[in-house]
Amino acid sequence: MNDLDVLKVFCAGDGRHGNLLGVVRDGRTCPDDASRQALAAELGYSETVFVDDPERGVVDIRTPGTRMSFAGHPLVGVAWLLDIEELQPPAGSVWARDDGEFTWITALPEWVEGKRTEQYASPAEVDALPAPPPGEGWLYAWAWEDETAGRIRARGFPRRPDGVIAEDEATGSAAILLTAELNRALNITQGAGSQILTAPGPDGTVEIGGRVRFAKLPPPRTEHARTERARTE
Numbered sequence: 623m624n625d626l627d628v629l630k631v632f633c634a635g636d637g638r639h640g641n642l643l644g645v646v647r648d649g650r651t652c653p654d655d656a657s658r659q660a661l662a663a664e665l666g667y668s669e670t671v672f673v674d675d676p677e678r679g680v681v682d683i684r685t686p687g688t689r690m691s692f693a694g695h696p697l698v699g700v701a702w703l704l705d706i707e708e709l710q711p712p713a714g715s716v717w718a719r720d721d722g723e724f725t726w727i728t729a730l731p732e733w734v735e736g737k738r739t740e741q742y743a744s745p746a747e748v749d750a751l752p753a754p755p756p757g758e759g760w761l762y763a764w765a766w767e768d769e770t771a772g773r774i775r776a777r778g779f780p781r782r783p784d785g786v787i788a789e790d791e792a793t794g795s796a797a798i799l800l801t802a803e804l805n806r807a808l809n810i811t812q813g814a815g816s817q818i819l820t821a822p823g824p825d826g827t828v829e830i831g832g833r834v835r836f837a838k839l840p841p842p843r844t845e846h847a848r849t850e851r852a853r854t855e
Contacts, residue, residue: 625651628667631699632792632816632832639815641792642837643699644670649682655689662686668780668787669696679709679716687784692716692733694794694830701725702834724819726831727794731802734795736760739803745775753789754779762796767811774800776812792816798828 625647630640644665649672652658662670662684669690672682681700683690692713701709701718702725709716713733719726737760742748748765755761764776776797778790790796791813801808801820810818820830 627703628837629699629703630835630837631695631702632794632812632818633835634815634817635833637833637835639791639813639817640833640835640837641695641790641813641816642667643696645696645700645703646670646672647676647703649674658682658684659687659689663784663786666786668790669693671696671700673700673704675710676704676706679704679706681709681711683711685780685782686786687782691735692729692795694727694729694796694798695792695832696794697727697729698725698794698830698832699834701727721831723833724831725834726829728823728827728829729798730827731798734799737762737793737796737799739764739796739800741765748775748777751777751779753777754781757781760796762793762800764800764810772806772808774808774810776800776810778812789813792818792832794818794830794832798830801828801830802826 627645629643631643633640644667663686670684674680683693683696692711697709717728739762742765745765745767748763761779764774767773767775778793778796780787797810797818797820807821818832822828
């Protein structure tokens with residue numbers, strides 16, 4: 623698939639880590655619901671985005687098992703890739719900006735569905751959690767690293783029935799939810815070392831930002847991935 627880009631979103635300062643994102647620049651290559659869901663499942667990333675209108679920013683977001691009306695790291699990644707100021711996921715209009723190092727989007731916390739945050743006593747307790755922890759439902763486990771500075775250690779566990787993603791490396795929507803709950807700017811280290819920055823807005827919105835890079839693809843697991851890897855090597 624020649625129009626498939628694979629990005630890392632919310633990278634650390636040295637460019638490592640970040641959550642993998644598949645972006646199909648021309649949504650017409652997968653014109654129907656079944657083909658899109660099949661490709662998202664085949665690629666196996668936490669999300670894959672299909673761009674239906676690059677000028678207006680109309681996008682369709684898929685996990686390996688379902689369609690989403692809103693998700694944070696896919697929209698940050700697409701905003702960086704398309705260099706666009708507004709995106710149109712099903713949830714509503716999302717404004718985007720780029721400051722040279724970080725790409726930012728502004729969203730409403732009420733768009734975040736099905737996620738729960740839980741505070742732990744220390745970063746060590748968060749680090750010690752199995753992937754995934756026992757229980758049901760999307761869990762965002764977090765602890766203060768430095769409360770005064772707004773620094774947080776977090777891990778995200780989808781705990782979806784399909785079990786494809788045991789742990790999410792960087793979760794923008796959960797970071798938006800946590801920012802709204804705490805009502806303060808945060809510097810979040812999630813997963814193996816991804817970095818997410820957030821800030822609450824005066825109108826109930828939350829701005830979330832991070833670094834985005836093109837990913838060096840891992841060994842291919844699917845026919846689509848094999849085709850894309852051959853194209854990029």
